[in-house]
Amino acid sequence: MSKRQERDLRYLAAIEEITQTLWKCKEKYNLQAEENHPLMHRLKIWEEKLTTERRLIEEISLPCRFILEHFTTFIGEVDHTVGFSLGQQLELGRGSINDFSIGEWGNICLVIGNVQLCWRDRDYQYLFYPDKVVLRSIEGTKPEIYLFFNFAFKYSKILTEFKDVLHDQQTLYCYPDLFSEP
Known part of the structure; x- marks a missing residue:
């Protein structure tokens, strides 16, 4: 274990x-x-x-949990913000992570500033970069969700606990050195 x-x-x-x-x-x-x-x-x-x-x-996938655990390391801190967009054309804003909730059936709601950004975990695959995550619809019917942040994954000190994200079926891509030891 x-x-x-x-x-x-x-x-x-x-x-x-x-x-x-x-x-x-x-x-x-x-x-x-x-x-x-x-x-x-x-x-x-x-x-x-x-x-x-x-x-x-x-209940939620390991990649989704990794993202939420990372965001928890700077939740409520105004110095560390998250930008978000739907597709590459529609940038919606940037703000502090204020909260998140997980509803029935893996429905995730991320509160960024005054906006709630929601998705269903099992409907998406995750692409991980050092300071960005892309959520891609498995069926391709929904726009991609981009979450970009100024507090890179390497700073949250949880990378070693989540190395198995690399091999999860919902991880579509992972930046080559993201989980390597510093």
Whole structure:
């Protein structure tokens, strides 16, 4: 078992325990009855974040997880931005990564500035470059999504944990030296 897989098991156990505790507290203190209260809304947001963390480990492809883990290293930092475009003609903008979520069926939503960029993981293959990722539709019916960033993969210090991205079926291309040791 790899170091990443061992860590994943520990995190999944912790996420499950936190989720169970949250559910027990909601039941114990009858919080479901106050569904429209602002605090209840925040508790739902916590539940959604816990679900996203579980799905990040269990449900999405390794290439997609690698991208999201990389973005997490600079989430909320205004110095490190992500540009995004659909196809090569339509550049949509650039901004800080504020959040991401993983919905049912591997639907990824990346919040860049005030924009939500969403795609379904299993509908795309990934092309990796040092400071850019291209998401290419498997069926070719959707435009390519370009994500380019000023915080290159080599700076996030997770490359060694994700070397098997090279051999994943959803990795269409990987820059030759991307995963080589410095």
